[in-house]
Amino acid sequence: MQIRIAKIRLLILTGIGIFLGGCSISDWYNGYYVERSAISQSQKKEANYYNSESPEMQKLRKQNDKYCIDLAKKPENRVARAGYPNGVINSGMYTNCMYDRGTPTYETWAGMQQKKRDEERRAKGKRVM
DSSP: OHHHHHHHHHHHHHHHHHHHHHOOHHHHIIIIIHHHHHHHHHHHHHHHHHHTSOHHHHHHHHHHHHHHHHHHHSGGGOEEETTEEEEEOOHHHHHHHHHHTTOOOHHHHHHHHHHHHHHHHHHTTOOOO
16 A cells, blocks of 8 residues: 555656756746747737727728739739649738738838838937848
8 A cells, every 4th residue: 555655756756856947937937927928919010009909991901902912913923832732822012012012011111111110210310220
């Protein structure tokens, strides 16, 4: 009876030791939690960007999205990539098409905002990376 209890305790202590030794709290916080938090914040900002558009702009975005996806999916516009014999959609062409037609994607809009902030900082004489 004593041996059985000792084996269970040893197994539990070994499991706890492996768990705590393999992943510290700071590793979990800096790796998993922060990444998940950054992703959720980015998704909220993207949703706010698209939801703040007027109904007319949303309708135009749907039309442009359909047109630009069809354009980027055409066989002559696909990008050759290893493992994909028919190529993949040309995402750069899609992004540029949406921007040229007046409905930039969230990523394009965020990049434009970053450029504006950088220009303002340069005008103030601050260093911009």
